[in-house]
Amino acid sequence: MKLSGLARVALCATALLMSAATFAAKKDTKSVDEFPNATRKEPKATMVEREQRELSKAADLVNDGKGMEALPIVEKVLGNPKSSKYAQAFALQLKGRAYWDDDNEAEALAATIKAIELDALPNVHQFGLIYQVAQMYMQDEKYDQALSWIDRWEKESGQNTADSLALKSNLFYRLERYQDAIGTMKQAIAKSDAPHESWNQILMASYYELDQFDEAAALVQSQLAKKPNDIKLIKQLATIYVNGDKYPQAIEVLSKAKAQGLITSPEDYMQLAKLYANADKPKDAADTLREGMSKGVVQPSLEAYRLLGDVCSQSEDDACTIDAYTKASPFAADGNVDYQLGYYLYYAERSAEAKEALNRAISKGGLRQEGEAYVMRGDILSDLNDNAGAMADWRKAATFPSTKTMAEQRIKAATTGVKLRRPSTRK
Structure with a gap:
C-alpha cells in the first residue's frame, strides 16, 4: 500500500535520526530518560572517529532527501568487519530510511528489522524503530505482524501511550476483533487530551460491526454536545438511528437540523424525504422535496422526480403524482416510470396521454411488469375505441404467465361484444 509523501514523512518521524556528529557532541551530557520503565537495558553506544565522520555525512544526505547518494557510504560501513555494532545498527537505520523515502518498502523493512536485531541502538532509537516496523506492517496490511511488533514495543519500552x-485498536478492528478494538480505543481516548477524529471513527465502526447502535449513538451524542451544529455528526447520528431501525429518532434529528438551516445538500434533502416515506409520512416527504427543489438545492433528476411521484402517490395526490412522473420520464432509460405515469393518466380519464406514456414505456423496454403494460395499453386503446389495437395488445399480454388469465378474460369479453368498462377508482 503506497503512502503519500506527507504520510511517509510522518511515519519516518517515529524514529528520528541523529547524526553521528551530533551524538558525539552530546554523548557526555545527561539527558532525561524517556523510558524509565523499559525492560531493555540501555546499551553503550560508541563509534570511532572514522565511523562518526562517514555516518554523519550519510545522515545529512538522508535528511536532505538524498538517500540513494548515502547508500554507498552506508554499505561501506556495513561491509567493514571492524565496524562497531552501534555503527552497523546506525547504518542500517539510515539504509531503511533511504529505501523508505525511495518507496522501496520491502528493503526499508528488511534494513530496519536488521538494525533492531543488532540490539545496539540507544533506547530512543531502538524503540522508535520497533514502533515504525509496526506501522510499516500495518501499511502493508499485515495486521498480525503489526500487532506483534506493537506488543513488543509496549513490553520493551514499558510504555502505553494514547x-x-x-x-493497536486500529489493528484489532482490521483483524475483526471488534470488542478488543472498542476496549483499547476507549483507553486511548481516555489517555488523550485531544483524541484524533479518526479514533472516534474506529470506535464507531467497531460498534457498527457488533450492531451496538445505542453505544454508537451515545458516542456521537457526546460529540454533538461539544459541536451542536456539526452537520457531519448530525448526519452520522441519523444514519446510526436508521441502522438501528429507529426512524422516528432519525427524522427528528434531520428535521431539527433542517429547521436550523443546517440541511443544505441535495443528499440531505433526499435522505430526509426517504425517511419520511419509510415512516409512512408521504406528505412530509413531498413537502421536503418541494422545498429542496424550490431552493435549487435538489436538482432535476430521475431519482428526485420519481421519489416525488412515489410519495405523492402514497398520499393519493394524483395531480402531483402525474406531474412528477411526467418530469421524471425524460430522465428514465427504461419504461418503468412511463408505465406508472400511464397508469395514473388512465385513471384520471386522460386516455390519449396515457396511451403515449404506455407507448414510451413499451418502446424503452426494461419493464418489470411487461405483461401488465400490454394489458393496460389494451385497456386504454379500448377506451379510445381502437378495438383492433386493444385486441393485439391483449393477445400479446396473454403470452406472459403473470397476465395470461387477465388478458384472456378481456379477449373473451371483446369477442362477445362486451365493452370493457373502466373501474370507477384506481386500486
Missing part, C-alpha cells in the same frame, strides 16, 4: 493504544 497513540500506541489507538494504533
Whole structure:
C-alpha cells in the first residue's frame, strides 16, 4: 500500500535520526530518560572517529532527501568487519530510511528489522524503530505482524501511550476483533487530551460491526454536545438511528437540523424525504422535496422526480403524482416510470396521454411488469375505441404467465361484444 509523501514523512518521524556528529557532541551530557520503565537495558553506544565522520555525512544526505547518494557510504560501513555494532545498527537505520523515502518498502523493512536485531541502538532509537516496523506492517496490511511488533514495543519500552493504544485498536478492528478494538480505543481516548477524529471513527465502526447502535449513538451524542451544529455528526447520528431501525429518532434529528438551516445538500434533502416515506409520512416527504427543489438545492433528476411521484402517490395526490412522473420520464432509460405515469393518466380519464406514456414505456423496454403494460395499453386503446389495437395488445399480454388469465378474460369479453368498462377508482 503506497503512502503519500506527507504520510511517509510522518511515519519516518517515529524514529528520528541523529547524526553521528551530533551524538558525539552530546554523548557526555545527561539527558532525561524517556523510558524509565523499559525492560531493555540501555546499551553503550560508541563509534570511532572514522565511523562518526562517514555516518554523519550519510545522515545529512538522508535528511536532505538524498538517500540513494548515502547508500554507498552506508554499505561501506556495513561491509567493514571492524565496524562497531552501534555503527552497523546506525547504518542500517539510515539504509531503511533511504529505501523508505525511495518507496522501496520491502528493503526499508528488511534494513530496519536488521538494525533492531543488532540490539545496539540507544533506547530512543531502538524503540522508535520497533514502533515504525509496526506501522510499516500495518501499511502493508499485515495486521498480525503489526500487532506483534506493537506488543513488543509496549513490553520493551514499558510504555502505553494514547497513540500506541489507538494504533493497536486500529489493528484489532482490521483483524475483526471488534470488542478488543472498542476496549483499547476507549483507553486511548481516555489517555488523550485531544483524541484524533479518526479514533472516534474506529470506535464507531467497531460498534457498527457488533450492531451496538445505542453505544454508537451515545458516542456521537457526546460529540454533538461539544459541536451542536456539526452537520457531519448530525448526519452520522441519523444514519446510526436508521441502522438501528429507529426512524422516528432519525427524522427528528434531520428535521431539527433542517429547521436550523443546517440541511443544505441535495443528499440531505433526499435522505430526509426517504425517511419520511419509510415512516409512512408521504406528505412530509413531498413537502421536503418541494422545498429542496424550490431552493435549487435538489436538482432535476430521475431519482428526485420519481421519489416525488412515489410519495405523492402514497398520499393519493394524483395531480402531483402525474406531474412528477411526467418530469421524471425524460430522465428514465427504461419504461418503468412511463408505465406508472400511464397508469395514473388512465385513471384520471386522460386516455390519449396515457396511451403515449404506455407507448414510451413499451418502446424503452426494461419493464418489470411487461405483461401488465400490454394489458393496460389494451385497456386504454379500448377506451379510445381502437378495438383492433386493444385486441393485439391483449393477445400479446396473454403470452406472459403473470397476465395470461387477465388478458384472456378481456379477449373473451371483446369477442362477445362486451365493452370493457373502466373501474370507477384506481386500486
